Structure formats: C-alpha cells, structure tokens
Amino acid sequence: MSEAAVRVLKSGMRLPPLPTIRDLVKLYQLQALKQLSQNFLMDERITDKIVKSAGRIDERDIVLEVGPGPGGITRSILRRQPEKLILVEKDARFLTSLELLKECAKPLNLQVDIHIEDILRFNMEQHINDTTQRLHLIGNLPFAISTRLIINWFEDLSLRRGAFRRNDTCMTLTFQKEVAERICAPLGDKQRCRLSVMSQIWTQPVMKFTIPGKAFVPKPDVDVGVVKLIPLKQPKTDLPFGLVEKVVRHIFNMRQKYCRRGYGTLFPPEDRDVICFELFKQADVENTLRPFQLSVDECIRLATVYKEFVDKNPHIAFYDFRANKNSTSEFVNNHI
Numbered sequence: 226m227s228e229a230a231v232r233v234l235k236s237g238m239r240l241p242p243l244p245t246i247r248d249l250v251k252l253y254q255l256q257a258l259k260q261l262s263q264n265f266l267m268d269e270r271i272t273d274k275i276v277k278s279a280g281r282i283d284e285r286d287i288v289l290e291v292g293p294g295p296g297g298i299t300r301s302i303l304r305r306q307p308e309k310l311i312l313v314e315k316d317a318r319f320l321t322s323l324e325l326l327k328e329c330a331k332p333l334n335l336q337v338d339i340h341i342e343d344i345l346r347f348n349m350e351q352h353i354n355d356t357t358q359r360l361h362l363i364g365n366l367p368f369a370i371s372t373r374l375i376i377n378w379f380e381d382l383s384l385r386r387g388a389f390r391r392n393d394t395c396m397t398l399t400f401q402k403e404v405a406e407r408i409c410a411p412l413g414d415k416q417r418c419r420l421s422v423m424s425q426i427w428t429q430p431v432m433k434f435t436i437p438g439k440a441f442v443p444k445p446d447v448d449v450g451v452v453k454l455i456p457l458k459q460p461k462t463d464l465p466f467g468l469v470e471k472v473v474r475h476i477f478n479m480r481q482k483y484c485r486r487g488y489g490t491l492f493p494p495e496d497r498d499v500i501c502f503e504l505f506k507q508a509d510v511e512n513t514l515r516p517f518q519l520s521v522d523e524c525i526r527l528a529t530v531y532k533e534f535v536d537k538n539p540h541i542a543f544y545d546f547r548a549n550k551n552s553t554s555e556f557v558n559n560h561i
C-alpha cells in the first residue's frame with residue numbers, strides 16, 4: 226500500500242462513496258451533455274489507474290484536474306493527498322458534488338480550489354503563482370476540446386509559460402483511442418500525423434492503457450486511450466511555435482503524397498519546385514519520403530530552412546496557398 230494511502234487510513238479521511246449515475250441524475254438532476262463531451266467514469270479501479278499513471282504525487286505537489294464532472298477521478302487524486310487540488314469544470318451543475326469533496330478534504334488540510342470555468346480560458350499563472358511546487362495536469366478530457374487543449378499546452382511549453390514555467394509538468398490525459406495512438410505514433414507508423422510530430426517535439430508521449438467505451442456512462446462510440454505526456458528536458462527545437470506548427474501542418478496536408486508536395490504549398494506555385502528542391506537539399510531530407518516517414522528532426526530541419534528562406538524573403542510568410550485559386554483543389558484537409 227502506498228504511503229499516501231496509509232496516511233489516508235491513519236487520518237481517518239473518508240471520501241464519500243461514488244454516487245451511482247442514478248443517484249446523480251436524481252440528486253442533481255443531471256443529464257450528460259453531449260456538447261460538453263460528458264462521458265463519466267464511475268469505476269474506482271479505472272480512476273485510480275489513471276491517477277497512478279501520473280506517477281508519484283508528493284504531499285507538496287499541486288494537481289490540476291480538467292473537467293472533474295461528478296468527481297470520480299477527483300476522489301482518486303485526493304487519496305494521493307497532494308497539497309493542493311485545482312478543479313476546472315465548465316458545467317456548474319457539478320458544483321454541489323465537488324463542494325462535498327472539498328469539505329471531506331478539509332480536515333486533512335488538503336486545499337481544493339473549484340473553478341467553474343472553461344479550461345481553454347483558464348489563466349494558470351493567475352491561479353498558480355508558486356512555481357516551487359511541482360504541478361500535475363490530469364483529466365478525462367472532453368473529446369471536443371482535447372486536441373485544441375494539448376496544442377495550446379505545447380505552445381505554452383515551448384514558451385515556458387502558463388502551466389509549464391517548470392519543465393517537469395506532466396500531463397496525464399484521456400483521448401479517443403485513435404487520437405491517443407496518433408499522438409504516440411512512431412516514425413513510419415501509418416497513424417503518424419501532424420499531432421504525432423507536434424507532441425514529440427516538446428514531449429515524450431507514453432500510451433499507458435486503454436479503457437473500453439463500455440466503462441463510461443453514457444457509453445461513447447469509441448474506446449479511450451490514457452496518455453502521459455512527459456515534457457522533454459531539452460525540447461527538440463527553439464524555433465517559434467507558430468512557424469513549426471505551420472510547416473508541420475503543410476507537410477501533413479498531403480499525407481499520401483511525397484512530403485515535398487505538402488511542403489511545397491508553403492510557396493507560390495511559380496517558384497515552388499525550384500525552392501523546394503533547394504530547401505530539401507539544404508535540410509538534407511529526401512524529398513520523396515511520405516510525411517509519415519519523416520522523423521521529428523527532419524521536420525525541424527525543414528522548418529529551419531523555411532525560416533531562413535522567409536528571413537531573406539519576408540513576403541513568403543504571407544503566402545496562403547488556400548487563397549490561391551489554382552491551388553485550392555490541392556488542399557486535403559487532414560488535420561490530425
């Protein structure tokens with residue numbers, strides 16, 4: 226048994242039992258909202274396993290949980306006794322059950338801050354001003370915002386701001402299983418995409434385990450993957466985030482074609498072939514590889530030579546191939 230669990234037992238802390246979904250509906254007149262991607266986990270073995278995937282949580286640590294809902298994962302986090310738990314939930318209907326947990330944690334001096342807010346607008350620096358404490362980000366994420374949220378967090382990571390002013394803030398998060406597989410997809414894997422490269426530039430993503438859809442209430446159409454994203458001590462690049470994101474997005478816009486095709490759409494059609502030929506040579510990248518065959522380092526080298534080219538030809542930064550009538554049909558929108 227973990228030290229934290231022993232402390233909980235010794236201290237006599239009692240967390241209220243997980244309400245059944247029927248209790249929830251009755252007590253708080255709750256109905257899962259599809260637009261907020263509400264799929265609840267009611268099985269404590271699974272919520273404990275998610276929190277265990279976050280690794281060691283010390284008594285000085287802060288945990289921020291995204292979308293606690295009725296508080297299944299919240300209970301598992303409280304049993305690990307961090308110094309402070311920050312809950313960010315958009316749906317105010319959960320306030321009552323979260324307040325109940327806050328009350329239970331009080332005698333143990335566990336601080337629980339509840340924010341009824343959108344995580345996409347949550348100001349980390351305002352709410353977490355002590356960077357001497359390690360922070361863990363945990364959440365059974367709403368599907369609707371999961372990709373946007375981690376891309377925002379990668380940008381914060383690249384700028385060492387927000388939740389990432391320290392370089393050891395790990396993210397333990399759920400995604401639709403296919404998205405989780407894409408995030409972790411290695412070089413050459415058919416699932417490899419923009420999200421794989423973006424994730425692997427700033428973090429080491431680790432697929433922890435999968436949860437069958439039937440474990441959730443209501444049951445989603447898909448299974449779920451739990452991924453731990455560990456920030457790299459040394460990110461693979463210090464190029465501006467927006468520039469890297471743009472180059473990687475263009476490369477993967479034409480997944481089935483040679484990588485030079487998508488990359489080429491960064492440049493006007495009249496000069497495209499010549500510029501591409503030269504830049505691939507400078508970057509020492511084989512221009513007939515398919516996007517999924519490109520390593521993270523190769524993508525970064527392509528971003529580096531693009532930046533050098535733009536520094537010498539600033540107008541190229543404003544070229545938008547989608548605005549170019551002739552090129553529109555080339556665009557295959559395959560974001561992730």
Ligand SMILES: C[S@@+](CC[C@H](N)C(=O)[O-])C[C@H]1O[C@@H](n2cnc3c(N)ncnc32)[C@H](O)[C@@H]1O
Binds near residue numbers: 264267296298343368
């Ligand atoms: C998949 S449910 C998970 C609920 C709970 N953590 C569990 O595992 O049972 C996602 C939760 O995120 C909340 N949510 C949705 N969009 C949100 C947002 N933009 N910011 C914060 N919470 C959000 C939903 O209301 C819901 O409680």
